[in-house]
Amino acid sequence: MRFRPTQEQRALTAAVRELLARHLPGEALRTAADAHVRAGAGAAPRLDRALWKALGDAGFFALRLPEADGGVGLGLSEAVLVFEEAGRALVPGPLVATHLAAGAVPGAATGDTVVAAVDGTLVEWLDAADVVRGDTSGATPLTSVDPLTPLHAVPGPGAPEPDPVAVLLTAAEQLGTAARVGELAVQHARTREQFGQPIGAFQAVKHLCADMLVRTETARAAVYAAAVTADRADIAAARLLADEAAVRGARDCLQIHGGMGFTWEADVHLHLKRAWVRARRSGGGTDGEEALAADLVA
Structure with a gap:
């Protein structure tokens, strides 16, 4: 099996890196983090909806949806390369939850809907989400070590099998x-x-x-x-x-x-x-x- 990215996959990686550098330069990231810290522990960081929509327009969330359903029609290997670039750029927001909701939640694939999801006993970006998948009854805010990832604790009988x-x-x-x-x-x-x-x-x-x-x-x-x-x-x-x-x-x-x-x-x-x-x-x-x-x- 070949694990080395193809020429098309390398081009995809380069395009995503360029997109993120244009919409999320390092200075903007540090400014947002600093502003949140100055606002105090009770303030939640703001999700950049313009960036979210730009990701949607670029096919970030619809990457694995079939073309017949309005998606890009690529596979898991391409998704891994794209998410590697997102991690490199420290893109804030519930990227994984929204990507997995594409095709199931209206607007998720295009970046018009922000989707959060319960992950074990935690949920990220609960207050900023338009749709939350999972039971968040009794969710309580936590002080997150990351100023750009708000967290809530969710009580429950136990964590389901990870996706x-x-x-x-x-x-x-x-x-x-x-x-x-x-x-x-x-x-x-x-x-x-x-x-x-x-x-x-x-x-x-x-x-x-x-x-x-x-x-x-x-x-x-x-x-x-x-x-x-x-x-x-x-x-x-x-x-x-x-x-x-x-x-x-x-x-x-x-x-x-x-x-x-x-x-x-x-x-x-x-x-x-x-x-x-x-x-x-x-x-x-x-x-x-x-x-x-x-x-x-x-």
């Missing part, structure tokens, strides 16, 4: 963050100087950057392969690897940046906070480990 596609798309978002923080770490290591030379010349920094690359490429191979096989065990393994690559990569990137990484002029801390939140979604952590264990026993 494999949702698990894989979350892994793709984590892969995007892992790749981006690796780039940020290398850029900073090349330009930041101490003792008259770039810090990238020091062995400890070299090792951090090398470890980030290894984790990212290992996760990339697993995520791309799972998109082809669509096997539950492959998806579980890909998610575990992608969560680790994103969280540990962002932490290592923050260490390379030092104190600057915690400031609003840097994106590093935003990637770390988003990676923490994504890792709490269904299918990661214990869920993924249990899925792999069940597959081994079977």
Whole structure:
């Protein structure tokens, strides 16, 4: 099987990256996060409806819908590539929930309707959603570590079986963050100087950057392969690897940046906070480990 993206898939990736760079530059992201923090804990971040509609017009949410139903007619492999770019750009909003609702919820495919969904005991962007899938009775707001991902806790008897596609798309978002923080770490290591030379010349920094690359490429191979096989065990393994690559990569990137990484002029801390939140979604952590264990026993 071939896991390397085709020329058409690379063109799709480039187009999505260009679209997100145009509609969501880094400065806008940091400004939105800073504005939310200044507004106080009780204020919810605002969802950018213009960006949401632009994603809908570009076919982001309708990517896997058949052309006969008004969709783009592509597959899970293309969806993974697109969500990787969304993770790289830290696009705020319930992307996975709205993508999965395309074709089932009117307006979701075109970006006219924002769809949130209960994920285990949590729901993201509850107040900003037009439609919420799942029972949110008794939902209470939580203080989210990520200033651009509002969270609500939902009481319930227990988490349902995770949707494999949702698990894989979350892994793709984590892969995007892992790749981006690796780039940020290398850029900073090349330009930041101490003792008259770039810090990238020091062995400890070299090792951090090398470890980030290894984790990212290992996760990339697993995520791309799972998109082809669509096997539950492959998806579980890909998610575990992608969560680790994103969280540990962002932490290592923050260490390379030092104190600057915690400031609003840097994106590093935003990637770390988003990676923490994504890792709490269904299918990661214990869920993924249990899925792999069940597959081994079977």
